Amino acid sequence: MELFLQSIANGLVQGGFFALFAVGLVLIFGVMGVVNFAHGELVMVGAFTIWVLHAQAGLAYIPAIAVAIVLVTVIGLLMERLLFRPTRSDPLAGLICSIGVLFILQVIAALVGGDGPSKQVPPPYQGTLVMFDALRIPYQRVFSLAISVAALVSLWFFLTQTKFGWALRAVAMDREAAELQGINTNRTSMVAIGVGTALAGLAGGLIAPLTNINPHMGHNVIVTAFIVTIVGGVGSLSGAVLAAILYALFHTLITVYFGGTIATISGLVLMVAVLIVKPTGLMGVSISE
Amino acid sequence: MSILEMNNVTKQFGGLMALDDVSFQIDEGEIRGLIGPNGAGKSTMFKNIAGFYKPTSGSIVYRGVNLEGKQPHTIAEMGIVRTFQETTLFQELSVFENALVGAHIKSRSNVFSAVLGLDRLKQQAASEKVMDVLEFMGLTERKDQLASELPLGSQRALALAIALVSEPRMMLMDEPFAGMNAEETNHMMGLTRKVRESGITIVLVEHDMKAVMGLCNYLTVLNFGKLLAEGTPDEIRNNDRVIEAYLGGV
Amino acid sequence: MNSKGGFTIQRMLFGAVLLAILLVTPHLLSFHHKDLLIFLTINVLAVCSYRLVTLTGEWSLIHAVMMGVGAYTVALSVNHFELAIWFTLPLAGVAAGLVAALLCFPLLRMTQFYFLIGSFAAGEAIRLTWVEFVGVFGGTSGLRGVEAPIVWGIDxxxxxxxxxxxxxxxxxxxxxxxxxxxxxxxxxxxxIHWKAPLAESVGVDAWRYRALAFILGSFFAGIAGGLKVQYLGSVTPNQFTIGFMVFILIWVIVGGYNKFYGPIIGVVVLTIFDESIRSFEIMRPAIYGGMLILSILFLPLGLESIPAKLKFWFGSGTSPDEPPLSDQ
Incomplete structure (x- = not known):
């Protein structure tokens, strides 16, 4: 039971982290219609930035996160301007371009980090929160969860309460109709990818002290993001958040009891199962008609 | 004898009633016009008949068979073939290849005979059929051109040819005259009459009233998803409710 | 198409030269390059079979794993039953085809983005199965000791x-x-690729044809995987990651997927290119990535379209487009 509760707590922290990058991927896909395969690498770049600035150069953790967010956002904006906008008529071309970016970012990370083993960032927040005598959550994880939740809530406010958020959602629902209503799709694309990649940068910053950092860590991130996106319904942001939390709990529990590979296989099978039953995902609505 | 019966067909998209309890019948050998202002539900009706949409309620019966749950390709095999709004062709294929796709039902090939060349006779028959239809449509000389290189009139003729090659009993034509000049319209009207004379029942959705009145023997008018009126072109022309719907709609 | 006689002579000449090159090349190469030549030959089959899948306009991300299914089938059948290569290769194809046939039911309910991601998930699940079930598939270190076949006394x-x-x-x-x-x-x-609804409206069962392309493409991918393991003597899950899949994708796209020979040009040119930048080591993936982006942005029809483009700019002025299919 203790193990179970502890796993639930760890799962929740993971869920917040999953939600950050899954929501970004959904936002970019929804508004721009492009699958950003380099999204995992953006998280990786965020984590590497923390390693370079915080662990190596001694910059404080929070400013390092800020730099990571800015850096990743700039990469995202450049991708939109240089790659996705010229290839907008062909979603496959955008996807292929993002694979090109993926390779380039991996190499840059390898050059910056040098050869050798995975990097580690010592947790800036030491100590452990103890609840009910048994439940132990390191403060680093508490911090990560709190920031994730705060970021997601701000995103929700942005999308539902601001005019620009409405515009984004309109474009995601029907690009042509939105254009007819005078919404500038170039600007909404910039904002969507800006927000989406900023979240990826933040996710990288938050995960950095909790994981092994290497140029190939993006692979697991993108696999997770795809599972979460599909299970949650491709067009649905709230679905992605819900799916992120559920999947994190699911993955953590299965990892604890059966091992990590089985957990990932089950996740993938779950995803295919969701696609069989309801190709638009748990929260997705069919917009084909 | 009626070839197609619509019985209380309703199609709902979320809160929108695209078709509201519509019933009418089409007789074998007719050219039936399906008209109405924009958004009246004409195209939705076509898509329901051809199996691209499923009616929310009601039934569509073709030659005594309920079409409920049938896939588009099955309905095509049963003899109902639709043409599309605007110009829908395989732009990247030649005229001949476009029409050959239409021969799918009658002369489909499987991988083994295709690789080993076992179905040469069948393929030859298909080619001859395609050439006959291209001749009928006046496209013989253009058979090696890409569909995308054809002038508008020939593109529409090719769309008809693809449908004809499949030897349908009934053709649903979705705005075949849209965007045509007077000369092209006249030519297309001639082609449509020829198709009907070959024994194919035609249902026509069209905004070009001159073409509709000139071609159709009977008209069905839809408005806001409801059946508004039915009658001969003369009756419809003088129907007050139809006039009101058109004037009010524009 | 026009002037068929001259065309045939040209073709025969071209074929003879190509054949001579193909036959002589291995004798001019170092041992390392001979290896590479074999992998290149196998990869040609990988890209061409992948192109068959993409003919319907659906891009899958499971093709590399299908090669893996073939490879594991061969490895298991050689190690356990000592089957000869005449049996193992078709068996590899059939196994991959069967797996594809089973996957059709979930995967082909989807199209476009959903199919891409769904095929990726299914492939990754299969690959992780090889990692997880150590007893059967040998885990991360895979299966070794797949004996090289001996045919007619030739080792x-x-x-x-x-x-x-x-x-x-x-x-x-x-x-x-x-x-x-x-x-x-x-x-x-x-x-089906160009206008699925139009094809369906004249009676084409698009689902069945998508399935057919997927199963046949996987069949030949399985054979390619089988060829690979029979030469290497071992197979690991890492040979068939999304990384390798991406390479297949790059070869096909950079070569040009509108023509049959486009992907072949892609895999040959990029393999030679890759070999020539060997000294850059760590930079190689980035150079690849950069090339991929440049080719998408500036040569969307692939390397295959260069001759037609040159002709268009400098010569006759005819359109670079050609019908993708010739007459029957």
């Missing part, structure tokens, strides 16, 4: 005979793939 451990052997197998497969594409079946696949 296929030697790269040159094995090269000729795989050249024969791949050529036969390519002829079949070519004939499929240029048959009525191929025409229907093209038709």
């Amino acid at each position: 296929f451990l030697d790269p040159i005979p094995y090269y000729y052997f795989s050249l024969c197998v791949v050529t036969i497969c390519l002829i079949i793939l070519y004939r499929i594409e240029h048959s009525r079946v191929g025409l229907t696949l093209h038709a």
